[in-house]
Amino acid sequence: xxxxxxxxxxxxxxxxxxxxxxxxxxxxxxxxxxxxxxxxxxxxxxxxxxxxxxxxxxxxxxxxxxxxxxxxxxxxxxxxxxxxxxxxxxxxxxxxxxxxxxxxxxxxxxxxxxxxxxxxxxxxxxxxxxxxxxxxxxxxxxxxxxxxxxxxxxxxxxxxxxxxxxxxxxxxxxxxxxxxxxxxxxxxxxxxxxxxxxxxxxxxxxxxxxxxxxxxxxxxxxxxxxxxxxxxxxxxxxxxxxxxxxxxxxxxxxxxxxxxxxxxxxxxxxxxxxxxxxxxxxxxxxxxxxxxxxxxxxxxxxxxxxxxxxxxxxxxxxxxxxxxxxxx
Amino acid sequence: xxxxxxxxxxxxxxxxxxxxxxxxxxxxxxxxxxxxxxxxxxxxxxxxxxxxxxxxxxxxxxxxxxxxxxxxxxxxxxxxxxxxxxxxxxxxxxxxxxxxxxxxxxxxxxxxxxxxxxxxxxxxxxxxxxxxxxxxxxxxxxxxxxxxxxxxxxxxxxxxxxxxxxxxxxxxxxxxxxxxxxxxxxxxxxxxxxxxxxxxxxxxxxxxxxxxxxxxxxxxxxxxxxxxxxxxxxxxxxxxxxxxxxxxxxxxxxxxxxxxxxxxxxxxxxxxxxxxxxxxxxxxxxxxxxxxxxxxxxxxxxxxxxxxxxxxxxxxxxxxxxxxxxxxx
Amino acid sequence: xxxxxxxxxxxxxxxxxxxxxxxxxxxxxxxxxxxxxxxxxxxxxxxxxxxxxxxxxxxxxxxxxxxxxxxxxxxxxxxxxxxxxxxxxxxxxxxxxxxxxxxxxxxxxxxxxxxxxxxxxxxxxxxxxxxxxxxxxxxxxxxxxxxxxxxxxxxxxxxxxxxxxxxxxxxxxxxxxxxxxxxxxxxxxxxxxxxxxxxxxxxxxxxxxxxxxxxxxxxxxxxxxxxxxxxxxxxxxxxxxxxxxxxxxxxxxxxxxxxxxxxxxxxxxxxxxxxxxxxxxxxxxxxxxxxxxxxxxxx
Numbered sequence: 001x002x003x004x005x006x007x008x009x010x011x012x013x014x015x016x017x018x019x020x021x022x023x024x025x026x027x028x029x030x031x032x033x034x035x036x037x038x039x040x041x042x043x044x045x046x047x048x049x050x051x052x053x054x055x056x057x058x059x060x061x062x063x064x065x066x067x068x069x070x071x072x073x074x075x076x077x078x079x080x081x082x083x084x085x086x087x088x089x090x091x092x093x094x095x096x097x098x099x100x101x102x103x104x105x106x107x108x109x110x111x112x113x114x115x116x117x118x119x120x121x122x123x124x125x126x127x128x129x130x131x132x133x134x135x136x137x138x139x140x141x142x143x144x145x146x147x148x149x150x151x152x153x154x155x156x157x158x159x160x161x162x163x164x165x166x167x168x169x170x171x172x173x174x175x176x177x178x179x180x181x182x183x184x185x186x187x188x189x190x191x192x193x194x195x196x197x198x199x200x201x202x203x204x205x206x207x208x209x210x211x212x213x214x215x216x217x218x219x220x221x222x223x224x225x226x227x228x229x230x231x232x233x234x235x236x237x238x239x240x241x242x243x244x245x246x247x248x249x250x251x252x253x254x255x256x257x258x259x260x261x262x263x264x265x266x267x268x269x270x271x272x273x274x275x276x277x278x279x280x281x282x283x284x285x286x287x288x289x290x291x292x293x294x295x296x297x298x299x300x301x302x303x304x305x306x307x308x309x310x311x312x313x314x315x316x317x318x319x320x321x322x323x324x325x326x327x328x
Numbered sequence: 329x330x331x332x333x334x335x336x337x338x339x340x341x342x343x344x345x346x347x348x349x350x351x352x353x354x355x356x357x358x359x360x361x362x363x364x365x366x367x368x369x370x371x372x373x374x375x376x377x378x379x380x381x382x383x384x385x386x387x388x389x390x391x392x393x394x395x396x397x398x399x400x401x402x403x404x405x406x407x408x409x410x411x412x413x414x415x416x417x418x419x420x421x422x423x424x425x426x427x428x429x430x431x432x433x434x435x436x437x438x439x440x441x442x443x444x445x446x447x448x449x450x451x452x453x454x455x456x457x458x459x460x461x462x463x464x465x466x467x468x469x470x471x472x473x474x475x476x477x478x479x480x481x482x483x484x485x486x487x488x489x490x491x492x493x494x495x496x497x498x499x500x501x502x503x504x505x506x507x508x509x510x511x512x513x514x515x516x517x518x519x520x521x522x523x524x525x526x527x528x529x530x531x532x533x534x535x536x537x538x539x540x541x542x543x544x545x546x547x548x549x550x551x552x553x554x555x556x557x558x559x560x561x562x563x564x565x566x567x568x569x570x571x572x573x574x575x576x577x578x579x580x581x582x583x584x585x586x587x588x589x590x591x592x593x594x595x596x597x598x599x600x601x602x603x604x605x606x607x608x609x610x611x612x613x614x615x616x617x618x619x620x621x622x623x624x625x626x627x628x629x630x631x632x633x634x635x636x637x638x639x640x641x642x643x644x645x646x647x648x649x650x651x652x653x654x655x656x657x
Numbered sequence: 658x659x660x661x662x663x664x665x666x667x668x669x670x671x672x673x674x675x676x677x678x679x680x681x682x683x684x685x686x687x688x689x690x691x692x693x694x695x696x697x698x699x700x701x702x703x704x705x706x707x708x709x710x711x712x713x714x715x716x717x718x719x720x721x722x723x724x725x726x727x728x729x730x731x732x733x734x735x736x737x738x739x740x741x742x743x744x745x746x747x748x749x750x751x752x753x754x755x756x757x758x759x760x761x762x763x764x765x766x767x768x769x770x771x772x773x774x775x776x777x778x779x780x781x782x783x784x785x786x787x788x789x790x791x792x793x794x795x796x797x798x799x800x801x802x803x804x805x806x807x808x809x810x811x812x813x814x815x816x817x818x819x820x821x822x823x824x825x826x827x828x829x830x831x832x833x834x835x836x837x838x839x840x841x842x843x844x845x846x847x848x849x850x851x852x853x854x855x856x857x858x859x860x861x862x863x864x865x866x867x868x869x870x871x872x873x874x875x876x877x878x879x880x881x882x883x884x885x886x887x888x889x890x891x892x893x894x895x896x897x898x899x900x901x902x903x904x905x906x907x908x909x910x911x912x913x914x915x916x917x918x919x920x921x922x923x924x925x926x927x928x929x930x931x932x933x934x935x936x937x938x939x940x941x942x943x944x945x946x947x948x949x950x951x952x953x954x955x956x
Binding site: 054055158188189190192193194196197200215216217218219221222223224241242245255256258259260261262263264265266267268269270271272274 | 372373487516517518519520521522524525528543544545546547548549550551552569570572573574583584585586587588589590591592594596597599600601602603606
């Protein structure tokens with residue numbers, strides 16, 4: 001097992017918090033909504049960190065913070081040990097690039113494929129027009145698109161081809177980190193596998209680091225080297241992928257894994273024992289945010305926030321494990 | 329057959345007239361569904377699976393041309409029935425659950441009104457009786473404090489709760505056939521499992537027949553009794569869930585199963601299988617096997633009409649090869 | 658390199674945007690009619706000195722109130738007859754087209770510039786900017802256009818320039834409202850986020866990511882406001898507060914003919930029909946543009 005400290009993290013988040021103020025009624029005072037609460041994360045080079053959680057858990061907000069589209073309310077984001085928050089967005093853009101979920105809305109319909117892929121080069125004033133054209137050709141080869149699409153427009157391409165264009169645009173500046181926000185969930189099954197294979201190959205070839213956000217746990221298990229589970233703005237468990245899937249520790253992780261439907265006709269639909277409702281993030285439950293839905297809930301969970309239990313593998317925020325480590 | 333099937337479809341075709349020509353969206357599909365059975369129609373976008381379910385409900389847009397040798401609900405031919413007769417059936421004997429619970433509920437009416445309406449439309453009951461039935465069903469679909477939910481509006485409910493309300497609404501008149509079109513696609517994994525569990529339990533309890541339209545092979549494996557795999561407007565393979573997943577016989581089904589990562593079966597990080605190419609255009613005349621442009625086993629014979637192979641167990645696939653399993657996976 | 662070259666087998670599907678546009682243009686008869694009529698009017702206005710054969714200002718007391726060619730007693734020298742001062746009606750009509758088109762184009766351009774700037778800013782930046790713009794739009798909507806125009810023209814005196822500027826500064830409300838909502842819609846799309854993540858400046862995002870995608874709405878509003886401005890100019894001129902005599906303007910021609918209306922209805926009918934055809938052509942063009950630039954239906 002590779003130790004967590006073997007290489008310095010290429011991306012590090014320390015206590016990142018994002019609070020929005022939301023108005024609920026016309027005359028009520030705005031209330032704070034903590035979309036992301038005190039997230040600590042370290043991603044090492046060539047790692048694929050899978051970020052999983054239900055919709056509204058804050059994973060997309062976290063991605064926006066990393067991309068510089070939102071500023072964190074507090075906390076630090078560091079790229080290669082250099083503080084990124086407050087930096088010029090253009091500097092960050094060379095190192096972190098996104099791939100979005102919906103390839104139908106992530107490409108400007110009025111621009112040719114060539115212009116879309118070359119845009120980052122134009123913005124950052126890299127090379128002359130001949131050099132850019134060459135870079136576009138290289139990117140098309142890299143993502144497995146025929147050269148003739150370069151004069152085409154997004155509406156002429158299939159969903160999978162569009163997603164390849166989005167990948168080409170993300171990689172043309174040779175970033176180190178790619179934030180993949182549900183990159184395959186809008187695609188058909190047969191296309192999804194092509195894109196996953198492509199992302200895997202590109203990671204090997206270009207030594208990329210991925211933050212891979214997905215609700216499809218089978219996909220995360222397939223691609224991720226480490227997995228972080230988010231619930232109501234917090235990362236409740238983080239561990240190497242193999243360990244997390246083999247031996248989930250947090251009750252929420254267990255419930256998530258139990259609801260994965262593997263294509264096994266001998267099994268029926270699992271009973272997850274999770275209460276139906278995801279809590280309102282404006283009024284999160286007291287103590288451990290997960291306690292109203294937890295199968296292993298105890299009295300202490302209702303009042304005391306769970307401790308942060310770290311070990312060599314990763315961490316888990318849960319009262320169950322605090323006692324065990326104390327007892328040991 | 330001792331009992332008549334709830335639904336029998338033979339040679340269903342759906343054509344869409346377009347400026348560029350006629351798009352043959354569904355091209356001669358057959359299936360049968362008995363009481364208490366679940367049929368999963370699985371396919372990728374554009375395979376015609378949703379159109380098929382709409383055709384059964386008689387909800388296809390008028391400009392689409394739909395024809396079938398047989399489209400019978402409990403032995404009664406549905407084609408040629410007057411619109412009023414179809415309305416009597418819909419929501420009463422057969423019901424539909426849509427993908428998007430947000431848009432399928434009317435935001436201007438309370439949950440209670442919408443639930444009661446389904447019953448008041450088809451049954452001679454009082455408003456109080458309809459309300460009582462609504463409360464009963466909300467309880468059944470796992471909604472707590474059902475009584476107080478009746479006066480809520482759809483926007484006050486979460487996505488999972490809304491989908492439960494949709495299910496309750498579909499079941500108000502105890503239909504014999506429920507068609508669910510991607511009922512869990514818009515929901516989180518945890519909620520998806522709960523909703524599917526609920527559908528399966530209710531289906532058993534009420535002994536309904538169910539058609540579940542989905543692209544998710546995991547859902548199919550866990551829910552289906554029978555599976556119909558659709559590709560480019562045709563059912564390319566049909567059989568029990570066990571047969572489809574353990575002995576997939578059509579190259580397309582085999583390809584699909586290789587495409588998805590399966591924990592324990594596929595090694596993390598390794599290449600997944602893929603199906604090269606894209607779905608062919610269905611505009612104009614379509615001949616032979618539509619999958620031949622993407623198939624490893626394609627031969628010149630594939631361009632001619634393709635035979636259907638059947639086993640005794642009812643497993644059927646449409647391919648020139650009678651034994652495709654010799655193909656290295 | 659182990660890449661899925663399988664996509665090489667994929668063909669580029671579907672026609673290019675240019676081909677779609679071509680197909681739509683030639684399938685839209687309203688648009689074709691509007692464009693043709695408008696082009697003819699523009700050509701007539703440009704070629705007025707060649708076609709008119711008369712000076713639109715030249716009066717002739719001996720040739721007053723000559724009827725047009727389809728009536729008895731017409732003069733082959735004056736195809737559309739002459740007005741009460743003996744000026745050639747065809748010449749005045751052709752030169753009047755220049756006035757109407759200039760007013761429509763320039764007023765719509767000025768108001769388009771004002772309204773688009775405000776609307777895009779409000780939609781893109783939101784917050785305070787949005788509040789201010791929304792407030793200004795509401796203020797503007799509370800003002801009755803004709804009355805304000807009348808008041809301003811009454812104070813400053815009527816002239817072509819004043820009418821153009823007044824209309825330009827009064828007709829921006831629809832631009833602001835439409836551009837604001839279109840910007841809001843486009844701003845939420847992921848390609849705008851992608852551009853931000855690339856490091857594009859705000860200026861570039863607005864000009865090259867947002868504007869091209871809301872241009873169709875802008876053009877449609879532009880045509881509507883052009884027609885609106887042309888009608889308002891006619892109304893103001895009719896009331897004597899717009900373009901001043903002897904400038905040939907269609908509104909003025911109607912106004913000057915109103916005493917004769919009962920005896921010689923053609924005096925009003927000719928500029929009236931011209932006005933009707935121009936406004937109809939512009940509106941058909943606008944409708945057509947909206948239809949052909951609508952996003953292609955998927956599936």
